[in-house]
Amino acid sequence: MSNKLEINGLECIRDNRPIFKDINFSVKSNQTMLVRGKNGSGKTSLLRVLAGYIKNYSGNILFNGNNIKNDKELLSEFRFLGQKNTLKGNLSVQQNIALWELIYQVKSDTNEISKILNIEQILNVDINSLSDGQKKRISLARLIISNAKVWLLDEPLVYLDQDKIDLLQNIILRHNKSGGITIYSSNTDINLEYDSSIIMDDYVVL
Amino acid sequence: MSNKLEINGLECIRDNRPIFKDINFSVKSNQTMLVRGKNGSGKTSLLRVLAGYIKNYSGNILFNGNNIKNDKELLSEFRFLGQKNTLKGNLSVQQNIALWELIYQVKSDTNEISKILNIEQILNVDINSLSDGQKKRISLARLIISNAKVWLLDEPLVYLDQDKIDLLQNIILRHNKSGGITIYSSNTDINLEYDSSIIMDDYVVL
Amino acid sequence: MFYKLPNTLIDTLRNWLPVFYSTTLVTFSIGLYYAIYNSPPDYIQGDSMRIMYVHVPAAWLSLGSYSILAISCIAWFVFRNPIFNLFAKSIAPIGAVFTIIALVTGSIWGKPTWGTWWAWDARLTSMLILFFLYIAYMMTWQVIVNKELAAKISAALGTIGFINIPIIKFSVDWWNTLHQPATISKLSAPSIHISMLTPLMLMTIAYLFLLITLFLIRYKTELVEVKISRIKH
Amino acid sequence: MWFYNLIVRDLKLAFYSSTNFLFAASFLILILILLPFIIDPKVNQFIQIYTGFIWLSIALSILLTIDRVFESDYEDGNLDAIILTQKPLELIVCSKFISHWIANCIPIIVVIPISAILFGININEIINIILNVLAGSTGMVFIGSAVSSLTLGNKRSGIYKSIIVIPLYIPFIIFGANQESVLVLIGLSMFAFIFSLFTTTYSLRLYVE
Amino acid sequence: MWFYNLIVRDLKLAFYSSTNFLFAASFLILILILLPFIIDPKVNQFIQIYTGFIWLSIALSILLTIDRVFESDYEDGNLDAIILTQKPLELIVCSKFISHWIANCIPIIVVIPISAILFGININEIINIILNVLAGSTGMVFIGSAVSSLTLGNKRSGIYKSIIVIPLYIPFIIFGANQESVLVLIGLSMFAFIFSLFTTTYSLRLYVE
């Protein structure tokens, strides 16, 4: 099973202001792409355009040859992980996972997930009494409870320590091996592998 | 004017669970200290103990020789910057700064602040339409509108790109030169100078 | 076109403002002189009817302002030019103030003439609703974070609220209410004596200039705000 | 199936978070406890006043809870996640309407007969009231959700919501307090449904950007 | 001076965010508009019902806004910052009480005489009502703030708050609806003040950890 995401001449306008223009790249199964750029250069915006949240763009986004503008259904194969951690603070880790399962309509194996993420010991702890890095790690569970084909990760390394970065590295590799595509953004040098990268330049400097 | 922060045998318990124990260090004016450690090792907790938020600790925190447990007033010289960005999303940058001025009872020079932080162009923009890095940068304004002696920065580099890290570096140097003390935490290797560092070990691994 | 407009327009507005200031002042002085000294008391109501000179123009212009607001909203739907939003945004607070004046002076007038400050009849209730429409319109811009949505919702609100205007206007004819039916603004000859009509008309003109002046001031600030938000981008 | 799952999710969330059925019901009970202090139950038009109060409580308990329909999911990013599943947004919105109605109106409907009996209201009138509430509360939930979707991301919009929502609730309250108006209420609710579905879907599309 | 500044800050925040005085007042007016639909103003005990309604509206508009006293400052970290200034926490809490009372009750108190006039209530009774409201609303704000401080960080606690708050409001409503009870209300408010100051200070200490 092989997938391909191809972007041609992408341009995005927010609040009447052009954020980026003429973005072109293509990523295939088993590849990871890094989006680099300064603060405010449009990394998050780019990922949110790809995920279909921002509709005010021109250019083409082709997934396996089909334009996502014409077939929204394709986007259900995408998974976006941003700064909002998708966690309910007053519920336990396990309860949060249970809620995601209902959204993605899967019955997952909590044991396996917690083994992969190394969160066995905090499964019953309320999110509110976890550290920032722990919260971020839990939010990764949303990636692995159901298999989407394209992962869009907006600054996934924030708050993670080196061990957890390695852990994420493994998760990404596993995902890519099974035909997945990963795109992640970062604004500093980081030690997470990637096969290709694009640099967002400050089209309009702020 | 010279200040000194001295910590002896600090130990902290949260939710009946010891987070860290036997922390000792001392930082003087014009010095920066880095708190390193893995996720959940207690960096944030340590900084929040120092800021007086967490009261359930034993050991001594001496500021200029006085125990802060006995003289709470000393803490008004501390400034804590954590993960909550202290920003009102539906107000503009300028309005946010105006609100802080009322909290710290200073009348600051917005022009100068915006020059230092390089935010002149976004002064009238609503926080909601800024990027994550821009928000983080704005939240630094809270440090410089009033001069506190001790800065406690919890993962200050998150979301900042290299230019902005340099900018923060300058702000910290300037602060330290005028007799200030800076303590910041981080869980990965970063390029921000420090004079000393302590490592929080996983007292209880999670 | 819109992006160029503000620059020249702001300057023009700035030049004309003093003229409107002074005209407003002058017409008000003359109008008030007539209203207070140079007109006869009513033979039934006595001096309390002098409230009319404050009440009636305010009531008229509160309806007029809303009509302008609603028409701007409709125009926005048709042309999608943000300048119509600026019109509507500028007129809303002024209309709201006129509505309050009409409500308050009406109540004050109601006590001696109807023996009650307020009644829940059609004219009065619909007038109160007009006030809320203004408030809701203004709040919409502030409360809705997404400006695209705010533009749509406020325009929809302004347009739908337009229904209220004929209801206010004709409520006195459609339902029997305490309130005076149209005596001056009838299409046929007005059934009011000329000695009362003169001060009323003078006051109406004064109100009208006040409205224009306030509108220009508000419009100017709105334009400047738009300009600032364009500069910073 | 996914539709059902989404509803289950919201109900689970409501249940986990202590805002479960017991609590929503207690709210009405508390307001009804206040009633005798404001008006003597032996007065002539008591049924009319009682019904008015029921409707007022419904309006208020919906007002107090509509924020939860979208706001918290919006803030923590779950709304993003739900929308990205690419199920038709109209249906997602419907599922929210339904789960919110279940969590907030069912308890009220359960309390009504009990409280009505305590106030000595006869069985026919109770049935009447319940039918009216069933028909009208749905529309009120739709409208409330729609208005709250407009102000996503603005935590300080409580008063605004009330100002927009209350006038829209007036027809429900007027007809609800009336005896024989189930059909009118059903009509109103259907009208509210169309308006709300459209508005909510539209504003969610804009907000999740 | 810092005390005054804190109050100014909160009022500014309320003002920036459109929940300013004009709007808070509109809320009461809207609720009062509902009144004639529920009960005929010509009925005998109308004043009593009217007063009951006023108190109900006050209770509700406080309920709808108490979240704002601490919640948003807590969530975005401003509460941390304010507390770290090391001003006495009791006074910080007082400043919050005051600013919240000004932003939410003053407008109501302004609207009361106007609305009372509109409903044809006589001047003595109006003064009576206003004195009662002045005395009672403070206590209600204190209690509301205290309870909302108990549930900081839990967004789904709206109903819970109502359930705790409403019973505590009942004495205010009972005595408020009564004619000659300013002194009782002042007593209640003072009692509420002590209870709330203690509770709020204590729970803020615990929450800001």
Ligand code: HEM
């Ligand atoms: C709060 C109470 C009142 C409200 C809300 C109110 C509202 C209005 C409105 C909206 C209009 C303009 C309608 C139009 O152009 O046809 C108006 C006009 C007028 N009102 Fe009132 N009014 C109130 C009380 C009174 C009282 C007590 C009187 C005198 C007894 C009065 C006398 C008039 C007269 C003479 C006109 C001009 C009618 C015409 O020729 O167009 N109003 N009022």
Ligand SMILES: Nc1ncnc2c1ncn2[C@@H]1O[C@H](COP(=O)(O)OP(=O)(O)OP(=O)(O)O)[C@@H](O)[C@H]1O
């Ligand atoms: N509010 C809380 N109540 C109880 N325990 C908490 C709370 N916050 C954190 N903890 C626990 O305290 C430990 C230390 O947390 P802390 O946030 O200090 O870690 P940290 O070093 O800052 O981690 P990170 O790198 O992930 O930010 C963690 O194991 C966490 O589970």
Ligand SMILES: Nc1ncnc2c1ncn2[C@@H]1O[C@H](COP(=O)(O)OP(=O)(O)OP(=O)(O)O)[C@@H](O)[C@H]1O
């Ligand atoms: N919701 C929004 N509405 C309008 N403009 C926005 C919005 N969010 C961000 N912007 C603007 O779009 C530009 C790009 O923002 P974006 O968040 O994509 O940057 P980024 O590359 O992710 O930056 P960072 O490294 O700081 O996260 C910024 O200049 C910002 O001001």
Ligand SMILES: [Mg+2]
């Ligand atoms: Mg970003």
Ligand SMILES: [Mg+2]
């Ligand atoms: Mg931490």
